Amino acid sequence: MQKRLMRDMKDVKIAGVCSGIAKYFEVDPTLVRVIWGILAFAYGFGIIPYLICWWVMPIDDGRDDDQEIIF
Template identity: 85%
Template sequence: MQKRLMRDRYDVKIAGVCAGIAKYFDLDPTLVRVIWGVLAFAYGFGVIPYLICWWVMPVDNGQDDDQEIIF
């Protein structure tokens, strides 16, 4: 299965960007949110990249292409 960088639809605080990045890199979403918050508020870097990711990253629809459908 190929990993895709997508915003998470269910684990959302603002737009699901941090949860999508955490899922892609197999990290805890809280850790990614804390790192992103520190970058945004302490160093001033993070707000514009977050908005760009929000605009560019597609939303995960929750369906895997190779998932077997069981009735």
Template identity: 55%
Template structure:
């Protein structure tokens, strides 16, 4: 038997709301941390989606906020 430790470095991070860098609910900050991107990019995508999608991204934001608590 070998003493090799099984460490999976490719395991995905858990999604969590980002309470520190979050502006309203921490959803965009949490998505940015999960995907390893700048939170500003995620916020801009949500803003454009809320305007172009006639508020559908607002409902998506609220759903993520409520489910991720």
């Protein structure tokens, strides 16, 4: 199965960006949120990239795109 960078809507705090990145890199979402918070508040870098990721990253709705849909 191919890894895709998507916003995770199961473990969401604001938009699911950090949990999606954590899922992609297989790390704890809290670690990604802490790093992103430090970048955003201490250095000022992080707010604009977060908003861009929020807008660009597709939503992971839990379905596999490879599965055949049967009605």
